[in-house]
Amino acid sequence: MKKLYSLIGVLSLSALSSLAGLVVPTSYTATPGEVGAYSYFDDTGKQLTDGVTGGNYWAADLGNGPAYEWVGWYTVNPTITFQFDKPVTINTVSIDFNRGEVSGISIPSSVTVGGTPFSLSQDALTDGSRGYLSFNGSWTGSSLTIGLVRRDNYNRWIFMDEVKFDGVSAVPEPSTIIAGALLLVPFGVSAIRYSRKNRVA
Ligand SMILES: [Ca+2]
Ligand SMILES: [Ca+2]
Known part of the structure; x- marks a missing residue:
């Protein structure tokens, strides 16, 4: 029976760990x-989820024209709502921004993720570069809304080119895992009986 218990333990662990990681909307x-x-x-x-990012210089032409990879806002504080194919729990949202102060591009003064506000320092990125900033929390649902606020009384551009999510794509009910593991027990027992029979024969 010891073998069976360890088998159940391994199955439960692997079922849980395989679901954590990058969650794609x-x-x-x-x-x-x-x-x-x-x-x-x-x-x-x-463009915000295609895995492609722009250059450190915001107007760099990487093959599709200057600044093609970026999505930018200057007259509005943008809102983005991401949809998932089933309920998810997101623990980290990473957003790739550009900062080009001489051209009027700053990272937002604040980012709200699923109702949770985060204040950003304007130096969170080096001027003249792009990079991911991460926001940690716990947000569960089939969609997640991100709001961004422009810096300096809304007088600066926001430039974004990618958003990534880390979390768990589905939270299995504990009872489902136990039931699933118990279902395997009879198979395990019969397999052991079968091999014993073979040995005797
Ligand atoms: Ca992109
Ligand atoms: Ca674009």
Whole structure:
């Protein structure tokens, strides 16, 4: 019987750990990006989750035109709502921003994730660079809304090119795991009986 108990333990652990990690949203809706020297639109409707990031210099041309990778806002404080295909628990939201002070691009003064506000220092990123800033908490549901507030009395651009989520894509009921493990017990027992029979024969 010792073997069976350890088998159940291993199954329960692996069932839980395999669900934690990067959680990918199925879609999102966002306040449309705006026009400045170039167009800072979400050109594919997926630019915030396509894994592609822009350059340290905001207007860098990486092959699709200057600043193509970025989505930017100047006259509005944008809101983005991400949808997931089932209830999820998100523990970390990472957003890739650009900071280019001479061009009017600052990281937001605050970011609200699922109703939780975070204040950001303007030096959270080195001027003239891009990088991920992370927000930690615990948000559960099938969607998650992120709000961003422009710095200096809304007088600065926000430039974003990617949002990533870490968490658990589905929280299994403890009873389901136990029931699943118990279902395997008869198979284990019969397998042991089978091998014993074989040995005797
Ligand atoms: Ca992107
Ligand atoms: Ca773009």
